[in-house]
Amino acid sequence: MKNKLYLFVLTLFSVSVFAQQKQVTTAIDTTKNKIGAEFKLTLKTNVDTLSKVVFPNLKNFGAFEVIQSYPIDTIKKDDRYELVKKYGLTQFDSGKYTIPRLPVLINNKPFLTDSIRVEVNPVAVDTLKQKMYDIKDIVPVKESSDWWIYVLIILAIAAIGYFVYRYIQKRQNKNINELAFKTPIEKATILLNSLEKKELWQRGEIKTYYSELTDIARNYIEEAIHIPAMESTTSELIVALRAASAKNKIKLTPETAKNLERVLKQADLVKFAKSKPLDFEITEDRNKIEKVIVTLDQSIPEAIDENDAHQKELQRQKMIKKQKRNRILITVGVVLLLLFITTGYFIATKGFGYVKDAVIGNTSKDLVEGEWVFSEYGDPGVRVETPRVLRRLDASKSVPKDAAALIKDMTSFGLNTMTDEMYINVSTITYKKETELDLNKAYEEYLKIMEMRGAKNIFMKPEDFKTQQGIDGIRGYGTMSFIDPIQQKSNKVYCEILLFKQAGGLQQIMVAHAEGDKYGEQILSRVINSVELKTTAQ
Known part of the structure; x- marks a missing residue:
């Protein structure tokens, strides 16, 4: 039975279980103290030089609050070490208490300290000399937490990723403009308006202004009339333009050819002879180029190649998709790199276990906290x-x-x-x-x-x-x-x-x-x- x-x-x-052997000595500076005063608890252990000792790391020892954990003092005696660990304890209620037996790990084996009885005495207050006040209401204390740090890090990384995406998108939009135009005249008109918005000559960049202005005209002629305008000199371009107009039955008036030649020569003087036209001359040259482009476009016989337009549109859509994919890949790469750097920093400073528990979660950690x-x-x-x-x-x-x-x-x-x-x-x-x-x-x-x-x-x-x-x-x-x-x-x-x-x-x-x-x-x-x-x- x-x-x-x-x-x-x-x-x-x-x-x-806990091992219980006399490997640790325990002492306290006083067994009687006042409310809120500090008791100094001392733990000592004598070990060889290869031993690993871990002292308790708790917020409370029984009914006592640990207000200070002092650094470990190490005293070498021959081939052994005496390790001394001190704690500052306090209690805010009067009475007789016991500091419980505490575990000290020596080579991963636990040894218990001695329990100590102490007395906490109230502080006598002379109410005739010391004015008394009502007890204040309880003020709720918010638990300290560093969760907001992780939120800020995530928001910062997300913001950086967003700005990287927008920056790449803006740069790609500039490259795709070439395919966005359905006709050469549409492209030339938009580029002329864009050139004016830059206000280059107003800021003194006259050479750059004339270079872009004539490039717009040459590029239009090359795309619309199919002659090598970008590689030709001014004289060669005028000759080739007259020959193409005769061959393709383009109505090229003397005024149009004269205006184009004048502006191209003006641009050559600005680029190579450092000529500086007056403001009204620059405005006139811009208007002449616009008029030349419009006149030539009206003179070209209509021959719309629908298949060519369709192919250009397909190519444009394909490039848009490709560039969008590239934007996403680059943005994701930047975000992952930032996450990798941030994670590496926390691993280096707080350890891999801390990062793993913070990201994946740890049931035991949640219970402790x-x-x-x-x-x-x-x-x-x-x-x-x-x-x-x-x-x-x-x-x-x-x-x-x-x-x-x-x-x-x-x-x-x-x-x-x-x-x-x-x-x-x-x-x-x-x-x-x-x-x-x-x-x-x-x-x-x-x-x-x-x-x-x-x-x-x-x-x-x-x-x-x-x-x-x-x-x-x-x-x-x-x-x-x-x-x-x-x-x-x-x-x-x-x-x-x-x-x-x-x-x-x-x-x-x-x-x-x-x-x-x-x-x-x-x-x-x-x-x-x-x-x-x-x-x-x-």
Whole structure:
């Protein structure tokens, strides 16, 4: 019957542990202080030069707030190091408190500090000398968060991508104008108007103005009449134009030829002889070129090549699509480059894990940074701080009939399952009759039950443990693996268990997390350090 009782008790709970060896010494500067004053807690450990030591990094040590974490002092003695870590603690409520046992990792193995009782005394106030004021209303404090930094970075990258897209689009539109014109006259007219908007000669750029003005005229003649106007001298162009007009029956008046020749010669003087025409002359030359182009266009016999126009339009549409695709590819490339640079910066400054958790998300990280609750569970009560309120579990179906007859009351509360990244369980049980339990034997039976339930590669170590209230128990720590039923892969977890027996009752707190999860380690340490037990007599 006793063995069955052990098996039943162990099926309700899960396992965890902290090593307990005298490897760390603990001291405090004073055991009595005033409200809000600083207690200086000192932790010392003596290790060899190859050992790796990690001191606690928590915001609270039990009921005390950590207001200062001082740098580690290192004292070398022969081939060993003495590491000294100091913390500044405070409490704003008077009373007697206990600084709990804290885990110090030496070569990834946890060692516990000693617990220390301290007293926080109120400050006596002489109300005859010190004027008293009403208590102010509670002011809500907004939680600090750096989420807005990521929003600003994303908005900045998006804005840069937008301006890159618009800049490329503007540059491409200039190149596509050549295909946008359906006729040479349309192109020449638009280019003349565009030249005037530049106001080149008004700013003194007369040479540039005449160069573009004559290029517009030459380009029109080359496209409309099909003679090599861009490569010809002024004289050669006039001769070729007269020959083409006679051949193609183009009505070229002497005035038109004279005006064109005059403007071309004026442009040659400006470009090669540094001539500077007067303002009214420049205006007249512009008007003459426009009149020459219009007159020639009206004189050319109509011979619309619809197939050629259609091909030009198809080519233009094809180029538009190609340029749009290029704009998108270049913009995406710039955005990805900026994201790569930004990500690289955060990886270099804060580590790859930080970036991965910020982008992909991390359940354990969310639990650490969330709002924790301090609640009492079961009877005899177990008070513990957890990242979420634990949910009541129905364990009645797993209770054998013969064992159920011995139980007076049983409760079990948990968060997640053993295959999740984080698992917490608090369980209590009371019996109808006082039952003497052997915790060591119960612990061994528990490991066998865990193996029957699918645990593999179990490496657990038990240690005797005593709470600050003097309640004896067992603390175990180690690792085991479970098969994830969904992904069908083995998950290795680190787990710790606190197991206590009391007259007529049993209390257990169990925490487990994925091995190597730094946030899981923080949660485990905070949960274990917050445990307060109620005895059956309370």
